[in-house]
Amino acid sequence: MKKSPEKAALFALVFTAAILLFSCNLLTGSSNNNTDNVDFTSHNTNYSILVRNNTGERLIAFKGDLVSSALIGGIPAHAQNHGLPKNTSLFNKTEDFPLILLTESQYNANKNSLSSLKNMPFTRVYVFYNNSGDNSAVYEIADGLGGNNDFHIINASTSINVELRLNGPAGETIGYAPAGILDTTLRLQDGNYNIFPVFKRYNTFRDLVETTYPQGSGTGYAWFQTYSFGEGVTSATMNLKNLLQATTFTSGSAWVYVNNQTTSGGIRFVQGTQVQATATGLENIMTTRTFQIDMPQVPGTNSYADSVTVSNWGFGPTGFEKELQNSESDDTPVQSLTVERDKMYTITVTGNFNNGTLKAWVSNVSDIPSSELGGTW
Numbered sequence: 001m002k003k004s005p006e007k008a009a010l011f012a013l014v015f016t017a018a019i020l021l022f023s024c025n026l027l028t029g030s031s032n033n034n035t036d037n038v039d040f041t042s043h044n045t046n047y048s049i050l051v052r053n054n055t056g057e058r059l060i061a062f063k064g065d066l067v068s069s070a071l072i073g074g075i076p077a078h079a080q081n082h083g084l085p086k087n088t089s090l091f092n093k094t095e096d097f098p099l100i101l102l103t104e105s106q107y108n109a110n111k112n113s114l115s116s117l118k119n120m121p122f123t124r125v126y127v128f129y130n131n132s133g134d135n136s137a138v139y140e141i142a143d144g145l146g147g148n149n150d151f152h153i154i155n156a157s158t159s160i161n162v163e164l165r166l167n168g169p170a171g172e173t174i175g176y177a178p179a180g181i182l183d184t185t186l187r188l189q190d191g192n193y194n195i196f197p198v199f200k201r202y203n204t205f206r207d208l209v210e211t212t213y214p215q216g217s218g219t220g221y222a223w224f225q226t227y228s229f230g231e232g233v234t235s236a237t238m239n240l241k242n243l244l245q246a247t248t249f250t251s252g253s254a255w256v257y258v259n260n261q262t263t264s265g266g267i268r269f270v271q272g273t274q275v276q277a278t279a280t281g282l283e284n285i286m287t288t289r290t291f292q293i294d295m296p297q298v299p300g301t302n303s304y305a306d307s308v309t310v311s312n313w314g315f316g317p318t319g320f321e322k323e324l325q326n327s328e329s330d331d332t333p334v335q336s337l338t339v340e341r342d343k344m345y346t347i348t349v350t351g352n353f354n355n356g357t358l359k360a361w362v363s364n365v366s367d368i369p370s371s372e373l374g375g376t377w
Contacts, residue, residue: 047135048072049072050137051082052139055141055146057104060104063097063099064100072085094130103122130280132280147189149189149230150186150235155178155179160212161176164186164238174195177240192228193229195224195225199249207289208290208292210251213250215249222303252304255368257290258291259363260285265317267316268315268318269285269314270321277291293339320353322358325360
């Protein structure tokens with residue numbers, strides 16, 4: 001039966017419109033998924049944060065809070081060294097914050113009610129952003145995320161943020177629970193997990209990113225717990241308040257506190273040809289500065305070495321640093337120095353470079369204050 005000319009024309013119009021819409025979707029990559037306002041481009045130069053996404057999920061990143069004004073950008077699945085865009089209204093000062101990540105499907109389903117996901121985002125990652133210096137650290141998102149199992153972290157009674165790392169205190173991060181949060185829920189895949197809590201915060205007074213972890217009283221190694229999901233086990237809880245009350249903390253590092261008492265201006269701290277810098281990238285010491293010396297990890301263990309031997313320390317103006325000497329009265333150069341974990345070494349520098357009286361020595365060795373190791377429980 002023949003179609004009327006009017007019906008034929010209408011059919012042709014509808015068919016053409018459908019073809020155009022389909023072609024447009026192919027060209028733009030749009031799937032009507034509400035993420036057209038999210039920048040998934042990797043910014044190679046003017047970026048804010050570098051991220052490695054080890055999961056198969058397209059992720060949406062937020063700075064500090066799940067509100068639309070805190071949206072940073074998107075991260076493609078399996079992206080390596082992905083540079084998130086740098087929105088100057090979000091990134092205008094040096095600070096640490098939780099990078100909150102949602103899957104694309106979570107974002108699409110809750111775009112108008114983001115706050116409903118505050119306690120159960122895809123994950124959180126601790127980030128330190130340096131507004132005036134280097135931001136080349138790459139933050140990893142673990143591939144064990146995104147399963148059907150609930151892992152609850154209770155961090156309500158602590159005063160410090162906690163990262164959860166796999167297989168060691170220097171391992172891959174699977175999540176981050178901010179201080180004072182009653183319940184952070186991560187979704188994990190079936191499998192076995194050795195989870196190490198590591199506490200982090202930016203100390204604005206010392207210009208240090210402090211990293212501490214609990215140490216088992218019986219083993220002397222980093223404290224951890226093992227969890228398994230699968231075969232009917234779909235939920236587990238880590239209550240940090242209950243688990244860590246009687247645990248001691250260690251930093252995995254030593255501190256060097258430089259006290260500049262010279263009369264010829266700022267000085268630098270060098271180890272050989274390497275200039276030491278604070279967390280925000282400051283090198284010149286006008287009065288006092290604190291620097292962190294990291295301990296090496298002991299091979300085959302879950303702990304850091306008790307000490308490390310360093311050499312060729314020098315203090316002074318750029319290019320004219322004076323080598324560390326034995327004591328205030330003994331100017332014999334120190335060829336090597338053993339620094340111990342959780343100790344603070346005060347280096348006093350006096351004199352005047354211009355008249356040749358500059359000298360530097362270790363004037364005091366003390367424990368890092370316990371208030372700096374683990375916060376208040």
